[in-house]
Amino acid sequence: MKKMISLSLLTISALYSAEVALVPITVESTVMTDVAQKAQMSADVAQALTEAVPSVDMSRRSGIANDILIRGQKRDNISVEVDGTKVFGACPNRMDPPVSHIVANQIQDIEVIEGPYDVENFGTLSGGVKITTKKPTAEEQGELNVGFGSYGYKKFGASVSGGTERVRVSASASIESSDQYRDGNGDTLADQMDKGGAPGNKYQAQYHDMEAYEKKSAMAKVYIKTFEDQELRLSATVNNSDDILYANTPMDAFYDNSVIYNIEYNIDNINDVYKNINLQYYHSEVDHPMDTKYRVAGATAYMTNQLQTTMQGFKFKNSFDINSYKLLVGLDASVRMWQGEKYKTNTATATELARFVSLPHTKTTNRAIFTKLDKTFDALDLTLAARYDTTDITPDSAIRHANDYSALSANFTSTYHLNKANKIFLGIGQASRVPDARELYIVTAGNDNLDQVTNQEIDLGYEIENSMFKFKLKGFYSKLKDYIYYNKAAGTFANVDASIYGGELSASLYATDDLSFDLGASYKVGERDEPLAGQTGTNMADIAPLRGNIAANYEYMANSIATVEVVASEKWRDYDAENGEQELGSWTILNLKIKQAINKYFDFTLGVNNLFDETYAQSNTYYDLTLVTTGGQTMLLNEPGRYIYTNLDFKF
Numbered sequence: 001m002k003k004m005i006s007l008s009l010l011t012i013s014a015l016y017s018a019e020v021a022l023v024p025i026t027v028e029s030t031v032m033t034d035v036a037q038k039a040q041m042s043a044d045v046a047q048a049l050t051e052a053v054p055s056v057d058m059s060r061r062s063g064i065a066n067d068i069l070i071r072g073q074k075r076d077n078i079s080v081e082v083d084g085t086k087v088f089g090a091c092p093n094r095m096d097p098p099v100s101h102i103v104a105n106q107i108q109d110i111e112v113i114e115g116p117y118d119v120e121n122f123g124t125l126s127g128g129v130k131i132t133t134k135k136p137t138a139e140e141q142g143e144l145n146v147g148f149g150s151y152g153y154k155k156f157g158a159s160v161s162g163g164t165e166r167v168r169v170s171a172s173a174s175i176e177s178s179d180q181y182r183d184g185n186g187d188t189l190a191d192q193m194d195k196g197g198a199p200g201n202k203y204q205a206q207y208h209d210m211e212a213y214e215k216k217s218a219m220a221k222v223y224i225k226t227f228e229d230q231e232l233r234l235s236a237t238v239n240n241s242d243d244i245l246y247a248n249t250p251m252d253a254f255y256d257n258s259v260i261y262n263i264e265y266n267i268d269n270i271n272d273v274y275k276n277i278n279l280q281y282y283h284s285e286v287d288h289p290m291d292t293k294y295r296v297a298g299a300t301a302y303m304t305n306q307l308q309t310t311m312q313g314f315k316f317k318n319s320f321d322i323n324s325y326k327l328l329v330g331l332d333a334s335v336r337m338w339q340g341e342k343y344k345t346n347t348a349t350a351t352e353l354a355r356f357v358s359l360p361h362t363k364t365t366n367r368a369i370f371t372k373l374d375k376t377f378d379a380l381d382l383t384l385a386a387r388y389d390t391t392d393i394t395p396d397s398a399i400r401h402a403n404d405y406s407a408l409s410a411n412f413t414s415t416y417h418l419n420k421a422n423k424i425f426l427g428i429g430q431a432s433r434v435p436d437a438r439e440l441y442i443v444t445a446g447n448d449n450l451d452q453v454t455n456q457e458i459d460l461g462y463e464i465e466n467s468m469f470k471f472k473l474k475g476f477y478s479k480l481k482d483y484i485y486y487n488k489a490a491g492t493f494a495n496v497d498a499s500i501y502g503g504e505l506s507a508s509l510y511a512t513d514d515l516s517f518d519l520g521a522s523y524k525v526g527e528r529d530e531p532l533a534g535q536t537g538t539n540m541a542d543i544a545p546l547r548g549n550i551a552a553n554y555e556y557m558a559n560s561i562a563t564v565e566v567v568a569s570e571k572w573r574d575y576d577a578e579n580g581e582q583e584l585g586s587w588t589i590l591n592l593k594i595k596q597a598i599n600k601y602f603d604f605t606l607g608v609n610n611l612f613d614e615t616y617a618q619s620n621t622y623y624d625l626t627l628v629t630t631g632g633q634t635m636l637l638n639e640p641g642r643y644i645y646t647n648l649d650f651k652f
Contacts, residue, residue: 029114030055035107041147041607041645043103043155043176043215045110049129053112054504054522057544059619060637062246063151063178063189063212065100065256070114070127071476072500072524072543075624076436077453079121079128083235084315085260085282086122086334090307091253092359092438093626095246096288099129101239101258103217105145105157106172108134115457115476116431117411119370119387120317122334123433125455126478126500133235136170136221137161142652145174149645152179152211168223177214180245183638184615189247196635197628200297201250207294213244233264248621248628248635251290251305260284276319285310293347300347305358307340326374332387336364338437339396361396362437379417386410391434395441395448403440405452407432421466427459439484439493447492451482468510475503485541486624488579489534497529498540514555521548525574535578541622545570559597566590572620580623580634587616605647613642 030053041047046066050058059067059074070078080087080098089096111130118124140162147155157174180188187195189212190203203210221235237260244253260283267277289306292298313334320327340359343352370387387409394402411429418424435450461474482495502524509517526540551565572584593607621627621634628635 029117030112032110032112033108035104035110041149041609041643041647042153043105043157043174043217045099045102045104045107045131046097048104049099049110049112054506054520054548055114055127056112057522057547057618059094059097059542059625060617060639061095061097061249062244063181064176064215065096065213065241065244065253067094067097068099068129069542069544070112070129071478071502072526072540073126074542076123076433077125077127079118079124080131081121081129082131082237082260083133083262084264084280085262085284086311086313087260087284088286088309088311088336088338090286090288090309090338090340091256091290092307092340092442093249093251093290095244095249095251095253095290096256096258096286099131100241100256101260101284101286102131102133102237103174103176103215103239105159105174106133106217106219106237108132114474115427115459115478116409116429116455117385117413117427118431119372119385119409119411120315120330120332122332122366122368122389122391125431125433125453126457126480133219133221133237134159134161134170134172136163136168136223138163138165138168144650144652145647147645147647149178150643151181151640152177153645154178155647163223166225168221170221171219173216173218175214175216178212180209180212181640181643184610184613184641185638186641187638189245189637192638193247193628193635196248196630196633198630200295201628201630202296203294204296204299210245210294211243213241215239215241229268231266233266234262236261245294246290248637250295250626250628251292251303252294254289254291254293254304256286256288258284258286273320273322274318275321276317278315278317278319280315281313282315283310283312298347301344301353302347303342303344305340305342307338307359309336309338311336324375328370328372330370332366332368332370334366338362338364340442357397358443359437360400360441362441363394363396364391364434364437365394366391381415381417383413384411387431389432393434393437393440395437397441400441400446400448403435403448403450405432405434407434407452407454422464423462425459425461425463428457429459430454430456435484435493445486445492447494450484450493451495453483453495454481455479456481470506470508472506473503474505475501477501483528485528485532486579486622487532487535488623489532494532496532498527499529500524500526500540500543516553518551518553519548521546523547532578537576537578539574539576541576541579541581541624542620543574544618544620545572545574557597561595563593563595564590565593569616569618575620576622580627581620582634582636584617584620584636587614587618589614589616601651603647603649605645605649607645609643609645610639610641615641 057069087098113128142160145157155176159172161170224232241256264280291304293302317330339361342358343355368389372385409431413427415425457478463472506520526543528538547569549567568588571586575581590611
């Protein structure tokens with residue numbers, strides 16, 4: 001039955017998920033709107049993105065703080081920014097990916113860039129995520145959000161906004177926690193470790209049933225109108241997460257704390273030609289100690305690896321309207337610091353036994369100039385964009401050498417409107433990204449001779465939309481030169497040439513005023529040009545197989561919707577076994593959801609995911625992550641089993 005449903009979804013998957021609404025796809029991006037209102041199952045941004053955008057897959061790391069892939073690309077191959085702030089995690093093992101440092105209930109919109117089409121940000125190689133948080137309003141308004149779910153899940157959030165024409169202020173806060181989820185076999189995270197982990201990695205008896213995580217977040221914004229058409233914008237976000245369990249990883253996160261703040265000055269309507277000036281300074285910092293305190297190996301003495309990173313940057317953007325041309329010219333500069341130390345602690349006495357460097361203190365300095373030109377010729381929309389970067393990477397190490405890189409990125413995108421309902425689009429682009437400190441200098445796997453990666457890509461698509469249906473088809477081919485790839489045989493990272501190609505299809509059918517169907521699909525193939533040293537295979541890791549969903553939505557009364565959704569994945573046949581991946585079976589799950597609008601102030605949502613309690617894993621075990629291995633087999637982490645949730649929204 002699973003295989004039949006999976007094969008029948010060869011060309012379909014839900015574009016409009018049960019959680020987040022989308023606006024039309026262009027060549028380079030997909031935009032999710034009203035994220036805070038729609039992401040009701042969890043505050044995890046990775047979960048919301050995966051359910052909403054066909055090109056996005058999720059790397060399951062824990063019950064929270066999961067990572068994302070865009071068209072099989074993750075880590076520094078995709079960029080993440082929050083209100084223009086470039087965000088990085090501190091953990092080299094992706095236990096605190098960038099999207100984990102913001103929560104869904106603070107977000108208004110998310111733009112997912114698919115391909116090398118963002119010249120405003122450093123390192124958008126194969127995609128990017130631009131998160132826009134909720135802006136303060138002059139009108140006084142507020143919201144309370146309460147959520148409960150299976151496995152002891154609890155979420156409480158509140159936000160307020162208000163002010164005057166001159167000063168607007170907003171504040172929000174949330175707390176979220178959960179016990180360990182159970183997979184379809186009824187196994188908790190600790191139970192999964194008992195079945196698949198080495199003895200030393202298993203949880204001690206007193207920690208076996210401990211809570212999976214607790215996450216607290218707060219945000220404040222102040223917008224001040226200084227003069228006519230001028231505004232000073234201030235914002236700060238704080239995230240504190242405690243005791244996050246990472247079952248198939250040798251360590252858990254003792255805590256994961258981050259701070260993001262922004263100072264922005266915006267000037268509009270300078271004159272008829274000079275339309276906008278925007279100056280921004282941003283700063284983000286993350287402190288992430290992970291340890292073996294709860295594991296059997298840490299019973300008498302446990303190891304801690306404490307990683308810290310800071311990112312600060314400056315952007316200066318200028319927008320012009322010159323006749324019928326729109327021109328953007330900008331400067332971008334940033335400095336990232338990243339370092340790590342390991343130390344051993346006696347469990348009984350809490351005294352430190354040893355300390356050494358795990359990641360040398362590394363400074364990455366980037367400077368860039370970028371420009372973008374937009375022009376419409378009747379039915380044809382054209383965009384030309386370019387960026388030039390210079391980057392210096394300097395480790396505080398006597399045995400590792402510094403690196404410097406320069407790169408020219410450029411892209412061309414076009415949309416031709418065949419008529420009011422039909423259009424075709426084309427994108428051609430090139431972008432580069434430098435290796436990060438982990439890939440270059442980490443003690444156990446660094447390679448300070450790595451070259452930067454360059455992606456040359458072409459995207460082509462077609463869209464039709466009328467009162468009865470929408471249909472979008474989009475394909476891409478990406479050629480990766482000097483792609484940074486982990487080689488298990490050598491125990492380090494290496495450069496390799498590769499290609500990834502595939503496509504996404506989506507459709508919406510409006511059967512009646514009350515009944516609609518949403519469909520879509522994502523499929524991709526990845527191959528290295530040649531095997532890595534000491535290996536024979538060429539399959540790329542992280543290339544998930546054909547996946548899709550189909551959803552039926554019934555609006556049974558005003559603003560009240562019932563949704564039935566089937567999500568399916570083909571068997572993982574093409575995988576990189578030599579670098580830790582393994583065959584994963586096909587799977588099909590059924591999700592149900594009802595959202596009831598009691599009145600204009602109160603919404604109530606009840607849903608169940610994975611109704612039939614299927615046991616499945618959606619992310620593989622590529623060795624660029626340090627995962628638990630026993631008997632030559634890397635431990636998989638299964639997805640949650642049947643998950644029932646409810647959410648209450650009060651607006652005032």
